[in-house]
Amino acid sequence: MGKGDKEITFLGKDTEFEGSLRFDGTLRIDGSLQGEINSAGNLIIGEYALVKGNIHVSYIVISGEVHGDIVADQRVDLRAPAKVFGNIIAPAVVMDAGVIFEGRTRMYQARDAMDEPEASVVGSDDYRGAPPEGLRAVYGIVTDHESGKPIKKVTIECRGFEKKKTETNSSGYYELINLKEGEWNLKADAKGYKKEKANITISGEGTFRQNFELTRKNGSSFFLGKAPKNEG
Numbered sequence: 001m002g003k004g005d006k007e008i009t010f011l012g013k014d015t016e017f018e019g020s021l022r023f024d025g026t027l028r029i030d031g032s033l034q035g036e037i038n039s040a041g042n043l044i045i046g047e048y049a050l051v052k053g054n055i056h057v058s059y060i061v062i063s064g065e066v067h068g069d070i071v072a073d074q075r076v077d078l079r080a081p082a083k084v085f086g087n088i089i090a091p092a093v094v095m096d097a098g099v100i101f102e103g104r105t106r107m108y109q110a111r112d113a114m115d116e117p118e119a120s121v122v123g124s125d126d127y128r129g130a131p132p133e134g135l136r137a138v139y140g141i142v143t144d145h146e147s148g149k150p151i152k153k154v155t156i157e158c159r160g161f162e163k164k165k166t167e168t169n170s171s172g173y174y175e176l177i178n179l180k181e182g183e184w185n186l187k188a189d190a191k192g193y194k195k196e197k198a199n200i201t202i203s204g205e206g207t208f209r210q211n212f213e214l215t216r217k218n219g220s221s222f223f224l225g226k227a228p229k230n231e232g
Contacts, residue, residue: 008178013048026135026178029064040073042135047081054086059132069103074132079124092129093121128171131207138200139175140211142168142188151190151214160184188212 008026011017015031023039030046035053037043042059045051049064056071065083070076072090080098087103095101105121122129128150131137142154150172158164161180168174179202186198193214200208 008044013046042132045082059135077124094124094127095121096124125169126171127169128173130209131175131177133207134205135177135207136179136181136202136205137175137177137207138179138184138186138202138210139173139207140209141172142174142190142212142214143172145213145215151193154188154190154193154212154214157187157189158184159187186210188214190214192217 008028009023011027011029011031011033013030017031017033017035019035021033021035021037024041026042026044027039028044028046029049029051032050033053034051037051037053037055037057039057041057043055043057043061045060045062045064045066047063051064052067054068054070055066058072059074059076060070060072061077061079062082062084063079067085069086070084070088070090072088074091076088076090076093078084078093078095078099078101080096081100082096083100085102088105089107090105091107093105128141131139138158142151142156143149144151150168150170152168152170152172154168154172154174156166156168156174156176158176158179160182164176164179166174166176181202181204184200184202186200188196193216196212196214198210198212200210202208
């Protein structure tokens with residue numbers, strides 16, 4: 001399998017695994033796993049998954065239940081209804097409302113762990129950073145053409161080898177991850193605004209930024225998200 005053709009590996013809902021686990025690329029767990037996980041890749045823990053053991057990966061998305069400490073070199077996403085019982089060490093932690101988290105968060109540093117500062121914990125509705133590297137992802141900010149302010153709840157539809165859809169948060173930010181190589185057609189659609197389209201070509205691994213500026217329809221009502229705190 002070529003570098004640009006990496007697929008997601010699955011541990012299914014009925015799978016029970018015990019022991020240390022290493023993998024390349026991206027792994028999704030929907031079953032039960034007990035043991036340590038170590039990888040330079042990305043880990044997705046599904047809503048019905050149960051993981052008991054310490055985890056060290058590049059990027060992790062958790063919707064299920066984890067008992068153990070987590071180290072992520074890039075980012076941790078905690079998505080409702082996730083339950084995490086353990087400490088998190090990562091540069092950034094993005095957390096949904098409704099997540100149960102019992103533990104501490106610390107900034108990842110290779111040196112002197114005793115002096116580590118608090119990690120950047122951001123509500124998922126306020127995040128406006130960028131996806132972790134190596135995910136083949138598209139991300140961006142959607143703003144009002146006239147005011148320059150971010151627009152909340154814009155539907156971003158992505159069509160190519162498959163169809164993916166997401167919405168912008170209060171900061172106007174969106175991201176679509178784990179896309180396949182090839183041509184993708186993007187469409188931004190918001191109530192009271194004219195639709196905007198864009199075409200991108202994904203080749204190799206990496207993140208691709210695609211911002212949108214939407215123009216209001218004449219006489220339409222609209223809702224803008226809050227302006228970002230730091231414009232620079």
